[in-house]
Amino acid sequence: MDKVKNIVIAGLGGQGVLTASDMLAEAAFRAGFDVKKSELHGMSQRGGSVSSDVRYGAQVLSPMVPAGEADVLLVLEATQIEINRPMLRAGGVLIGPDLLPEGALKNKKSLNVALLGAVSTLLDISQEHWMAAIYANLAEKLHKVNDQAFALGREAALQGSIAQHP
């Protein structure tokens, strides 16, 4: 694979944006790719906008996804979609919090993992690496509920409820 895959994850502080990007970066890392992940910490716990860039491929140079070059934009909070949309390339895919119907998740906090399930249908990383990466970033008691969230997100994406950016 020559081309670097660019994924941007965005939301508000406390939603699990950084955890999700840690999981994605680790999954790509376990799959043997070169990986870089970058975000700005500091104010993220104070409820402000947070976004994190993950890039992987044969060789990644800059750790930041250039604007207009994201293959996938994953957004955990509806109000954060428009401010992050300029990150998407033409033909890139937006995955938003409305992917799953209200109440579909047993635990609302696993939305980040559910959306990663949807992302997983677009990336060349095997299920085994995804699960290992997710487990490595969560307490054991949360594994089961996140297993289910990941599967739900994946299923929703496979049924075609994600859209390409024009």
Added chain:
Amino acid sequence: MTTAERQLLSGDDAVALAALHAGVRLGTGYPGTPSTEILETFDRLGGHAQWSPNEKVALEVALGVAFAGARTLVTMKHVGLNVAADPLFTAAYTDVEGGLVVVSADDPGMASSQNEQDNRHYSRAAAIPTLEPFDSQQAYDFTLLAFEISERWKIPVLLRLTTRVCHAKTIVIARGPVAGLAEPRFEHKIPARVMIPAYAKPAHHRLRTKLAEIAAWNEAEGPIRMDAGDSTLGIVTTGISAVHAREAAPEASHLTVGMTYPLPIERIRAFAAGVERLVVVEEGDPVLTDDLRAAGIQAEGKPEMYRFGELDVARVRRILAGDTSPEAVPPKGKPPELCQGCAHREVFQALRDLDCIVAGDIGCYTLGVLPPFSAMDTCVCMGASIGVGLGLRHVLPEDQARRVVSVIGDSTFVHSGLTGIAEMVYNPPATGHLVMILDNGTTAMTGLQEHPGTGRLLDHSTTNKLSFEGIARAMGVQNVQVVETTDKSLSLKDLIAELLAKPETSLLITRQPCVLAAPKIRFYDKAAAGSAQLQSCAAAVSG
């Protein structure tokens, strides 16, 4: 390559791992984004790390460790090096025995800082060899290299990181622990360590000799990366800018300099001779550009507009194209705010209601400047609230002077507030003054670190605890009051108004644990109580 050999680490974590492998005996520092995680990770990996009251003390402790012949790492954010500058400049004259590496984590773009100063100026001003990594692997490698250089030339070394190097995770292959380090042991070396003029004069000459030798080493075998490409464009770069530049101009020739002070100027001159156009790509101030030009190398710098903020691939493309058209303004996100349930909210509401003139300080509570409170009038640097508040009091007309309040956090108070209290007691304004310590029991903004006022060490175990009220009383502050902001019987507004009405010096401490830290503090207290009980049982048994 198996995952057992590779690790995905942030730059901060890579420095911590390298410090462990380098045999660092003690890591010191003061929390500051983006440097904070280095010592936390070093501690988690089994290293011995301590938070100091401030960066100056941290560097002085480290200097003692180095004089004792052990390796030591000092970490801070860029503005922390201003506080540590006094020991830094003269430490450069001394001969350190154990390696002394100072980490300066700069914050171009000010993700979480009050300015975007470029600390590469300190390298030149203090004559400190400086390494600038562009990813976590280099952060790891350069930390180890910094210790070697420090010990070979008996000189402190600056490891200059930036936000994107500190916080980006990239792949690291570690080398493992260094063997054969000497045990700490004191030897008298008076002329090398006592900087009275008689010893400092020759020491300055020694420093310049060391730098000349290091420059020669950098020319011959320094960490320089050459990516040969088209000869029409040559790029000289360092740090995070190097990876942006290689992505922005993959066809160009790139010379990535790892040690940027003292520079391998002849290597750069030779590179320049082989390309038609030479551009320096660097974040922040035109430090390398000026150095190259001073050495007579015809180098293009960047247009002034790129001095501001971080660089990225798009901005480097614009620099190379000489594009100075206005940049697209990224959409504004939701700003951070004081947490729901945060005790600071009540304080700023009261200050706003009383129409106070608020000299503020550095921490979460700086968010009091934002709506709905808009209750802060100045914020400059750690501890400045007290001095600035006093200055305002001294010259403002009485009706305004009486409304001036200095607001400072607990960690910031220990860092740089004590001398401000001394000033208030020594030079009291005619209207008196009110200092408020918003004590939330943690260094909240940087991620809940301990400090000398919490009674817990970096690893959250128990230690001695400073009493702010005790200090203020001993220093001679006339009114010292402590209130719990959760106390519903109390009107904070009335209390502040009462203290402002007195022409006396006052310290009001509002105390309530940070809502993010409270559950952790309860956990640490419980653990401490448990271990105290265990110890008393053990004492009873052995007694």
